[in-house]
Amino acid sequence: MKNFILLLFVILLAIVPLFLLQGAEFDGADGQAEEAIAEIAPDYEPxxxxxxxxxxxxxxxxxxxxxxxIGAIIIGYVMGFSSARKKYSTKE
Known part of the structure; x- marks a missing residue:
């Protein structure tokens, strides 16, 4: 039940902003940074x-x-491996 509630919460976090901010532009950080740099220093060259x-x-x-x-696969493998290692290790 706890996993279901967490999944529902994640889904709500993803969907609610789309309804609350209808018509908003969700620009990426790269584009916003480029605009800010152009305002601050118009003659800046990368x-x-x-x-x-x-x-x-x-x-x-x-x-x-x-x-x-690929990142998710690597993280999942590492977490699964460490979880299995804890589960099947013998404590002596």
């Missing part, structure tokens, strides 16, 4: 530029999702 730009926004989203999935 130190470096990307060596590869994804051909489209869909591929950029795909790579971001793939990175998140």
């Amino acid at each position: 130190w470096f530029s990307s060596f590869w730009q994804p051909p489209s926004g869909e591929i950029e989203s795909l790579l971001f999702s793939l990175q998140a999935a």
